[in-house]
Amino acid sequence: MAEEWPRRQAVAGQDCFRYCGSGERDRERSWGVLAGRRNERSTISSPERTTFLSISTDCWRVMELSRIELLVAEENEDRFAGFLAQRVSWGWEVDLSEPGWVRFVIHFEARDRAESLPRDADQAQDFPRNLAGELLRDVRREWPEVVCSESTYEDKDWGESWKEFFSPVRVDDTFLVLPPWLKSEGEVSGLIPLLIEPKMAFGTGHHATTALCLKAVAMLWREGAVSANTGFLDLGTGSGILALACAKLGMTGLALDIDPVAVANAQENMALNEIYQGLAIQKGGLEILDPDRRFGLILANILAGPLVRMALTLARRLESGACMVLSGILEEQAERVENAYRDQGLPAPRRLTDGEWVALIWA
Numbered sequence: 194m195a196e197e198w199p200r201r202q203a204v205a206g207q208d209c210f211r212y213c214g215s216g217e218r219d220r221e222r223s224w225g226v227l228a229g230r231r232n233e234r235s236t237i238s239s240p241e242r243t244t245f246l247s248i249s250t251d252c253w254r255v256m257e258l259s260r261i262e263l264l265v266a267e268e269n270e271d272r273f274a275g276f277l278a279q280r281v282s283w284g285w286e287v288d289l290s291e292p293g294w295v296r297f298v299i300h301f302e303a304r305d306r307a308e309s310l311p312r313d314a315d316q317a318q319d320f321p322r323n324l325a326g327e328l329l330r331d332v333r334r335e336w337p338e339v340v341c342s343e344s345t346y347e348d349k350d351w352g353e354s355w356k357e358f359f360s361p362v363r364v365d366d367t368f369l370v371l372p373p374w375l376k377s378e379g380e381v382s383g384l385i386p387l388l389i390e391p392k393m394a395f396g397t398g399h400h401a402t403t404a405l406c407l408k409a410v411a412m413l414w415r416e417g418a419v420s421a422n423t424g425f426l427d428l429g430t431g432s433g434i435l436a437l438a439c440a441k442l443g444m445t446g447l448a449l450d451i452d453p454v455a456v457a458n459a460q461e462n463m464a465l466n467e468i469y470q471g472l473a474i475q476k477g478g479l480e481i482l483d484p485d486r487r488f489g490l491i492l493a494n495i496l497a498g499p500l501v502r503m504a505l506t507l508a509r510r511l512e513s514g515a516c517m518v519l520s521g522i523l524e525e526q527a528e529r530v531e532n533a534y535r536d537q538g539l540p541a542p543r544r545l546t547d548g549e550w551v552a553l554i555w556a
Contacts, residue, residue, distance in 0.1 A: 367411035405552035423489035433459030497526035508537035
């Protein structure tokens with residue numbers, strides 16, 4: 194689990210859910226933050242309450258933001274966060290200052306409004322979708338008891354100021370995930386540093402799904418289930434964080450992602466970590482692999498639905514006695530995912546949990 198940090202944090206890199214499709218949702222010009230606050234002090238008590246900030250490279254300027262606030266009963270916090278995770282890839286703020294209630298706050302670039310969209314459907318695809326309006330419609334339809342409000346304000350230039358909120362993430366006693374401007378902290382930590390340039394790809398280590406995968410890799414390494422002789426596949430690599438962790442342990446392998454933005458970010462992070470051999474990062478999915486290629490470790494931190502659909506194909510890519518880590522799975526989805534792989538002849542996996550999130554581990 195990510196270590197608790199006693200101050201407010203902001204992390205660029207939208208460490209929430211990224212769809213396995215075209216990735217267009219991640220590249221839209223909108224942003225947000227996610228933080229946990231109690232008694233007017235921000236304290237991070239778990240990865241899902243860490244702060245996220247996604248910023249496109251041309252947004253280093255003062256801009257008008259639209260702010261949506263959603264007031265939810267405390268007992269529905271986890272379920273509502275799961276609902277948002279499938280619609281708001283750049284993150285949100287969680288305010289816990291009101292007893293019995295949780296206030297979710299999401300920011301959008303203000304021009305992301307219905308009135309700014311062209312009337313011509315052929316031109317509409319070139320403009321940002323009205324994400325704010327879509328979200329409000331979904332909330333009012335599926336969560337009618339939630340209190341919604343919307344406002345607009347002018348935000349400051351985030352070009353440098355957001356960096357002060359980015360704090361490292363410690364995973365067990367093995368990895369330390371940190372941005373390049375905090376590189377010196379990794380050099381004196383005694384842990385394996387993973388330098389991640391926070392951009393438009395999933396994976397800065399702050400979300401529970403990523404932290405669970407890193408924890409699983411560290412555990413398998415300590416147990417001797419994987420070694421420097423293990424060849425790995427990181428499917429849906431995002432920022433490349435899981436592939437980089439394996440490479441820094443001496444393993445060799447392949448990282449795949451269908452999103453060219455993610456591939457570029459992963460390649461940049463590969464250079465930041467001075468990994469010049471033993472790791473290949475490519476655009477594409479399982480279909481680009483040689484038919485007979487097998488791996489000693491497969492990592493897939495995506496979503497339950499795709500993991501179920503890929504069960505047959507992924508199971509066939511495992512070497513005899515190989516390990517596999519699947520994440521991006523909600524607790525209520527874990528049995529369905531597990532059964533899909535047991536149907537392929539795999540044994541029951543171990544589980545790692547963090548709040549509502551589960552990672553399945555075969556070793």
